[in-house]
Amino acid sequence: MYSEEELTHRLTTQVFGRTVFVYDSIDSTNTYAKDFAAKGAGEGTVVIADHQTAGRGRFGRIWQAESGLNLLFSLIIRPTLSMNKIGLLPFFAAVGIALTIENVAGIKCECKWPNDILCQGKKCCGILMESAVQKGKLDYAIVGIGLNVNQRNFIDGLNNRATSLSNECGKEFDRKELFCQIMSSLELLYQQVSKGDFTNVIREWKARTTIFGKGIKLTIADDVIQGVVLGLASDGGLVVETKSRQRVFYAGDVTLINEI
Ligand code: BTN
Numbered sequence: 001m002y003s004e005e006e007l008t009h010r011l012t013t014q015v016f017g018r019t020v021f022v023y024d025s026i027d028s029t030n031t032y033a034k035d036f037a038a039k040g041a042g043e044g045t046v047v048i049a050d051h052q053t054a055g056r057g058r059f060g061r062i063w064q065a066e067s068g069l070n071l072l073f074s075l076i077i078r079p080t081l082s083m084n085k086i087g088l089l090p091f092f093a094a095v096g097i098a099l100t101i102e103n104v105a106g107i108k109c110e111c112k113w114p115n116d117i118l119c120q121g122k123k124c125c126g127i128l129m130e131s132a133v134q135k136g137k138l139d140y141a142i143v144g145i146g147l148n149v150n151q152r153n154f155i156d157g158l159n160n161r162a163t164s165l166s167n168e169c170g171k172e173f174d175r176k177e178l179f180c181q182i183m184s185s186l187e188l189l190y191q192q193v194s195k196g197d198f199t200n201v202i203r204e205w206k207a208r209t210t211i212f213g214k215g216i217k218l219t220i221a222d223d224v225i226q227g228v229v230l231g232l233a234s235d236g237g238l239v240v241e242t243k244s245r246q247r248v249f250y251a252g253d254v255t256l257i258n259e260i
Pocket of ligand 1: 116
């Protein structure tokens with residue numbers, strides 16, 4: 001479906017996506033990108049595939065996507081950031097994608113903590129950020145993005161929770177064009193983010209979240225915590241007022257209490 005030449009020809013970026021490894025089918029673009037990064041691949045390198053045989057989601061879940069219909073790619077970044085800002089990187093990716101979807105598809109996105117994007121309450125994009133630290137410093141981060149583009153049907157059990165741009169808009173999207181737009185949007189935001197300035201990203205993310213001030217259930221493995229969301233900590237943690245005390249969480253699945 002994609003060819004390297006075609007993608008790079010359409011890009012308007014300086015760095016992001018300029019080196020791109022294109023595959024028909026691989027296990028996981030994140031796994032490949034990690035391998036390339038560990039061997040020294042430069043910032044902005046992208047691994048993209050039409051199909052993944054072992055696409056990975058958060059908490060070791062499987063990321064399922066029909067072959068040839070969606071965007072499945074991983075971007076390598078190497079920002080020089082203090083460790084307390086690394087947890088903010090997923091917000092950069094989420095905002096970059098949300099802005100692109102809003103521009104290209106004309107639909108409003110919701111950012112769901114920590115790094116999902118929803119359209120009309122259903123998930124259309126998941127982000128898997130994986131990082132490598134060396135001598136107390138970030139060596140590289142892999143931004144893995146699974147965006148449901150032209151897939152119309154989802155497996156049983158997911159239909160109520162997953163959607164695609166094409167389901168939301170009733171038309172098909174050019175995946176190459178969408179990919180190039182995402183690269184541009186991410187590169188633009190990255191100019192601030194790579195300098196440690198997340199002000200813009202966090203403002204845009206907060207403008208698209210719906211959980212502040214609301215009662216939530218947070219599921220972390222077998223643990224379920226209930227509370228009211230007070231806000232976002234400066235390092236990206238979710239600040240929750242629980243029955244006993246105020247706590248900050250860094251992972252988990254959030255459900256609004258009135259949605260349970
Ligand atoms: C999640 O919502 O749990 C994150 C899903 C991330 C899926 C993408 S698809 C491209 C990249 N390669 C992977 O194996 N995972 C990410």
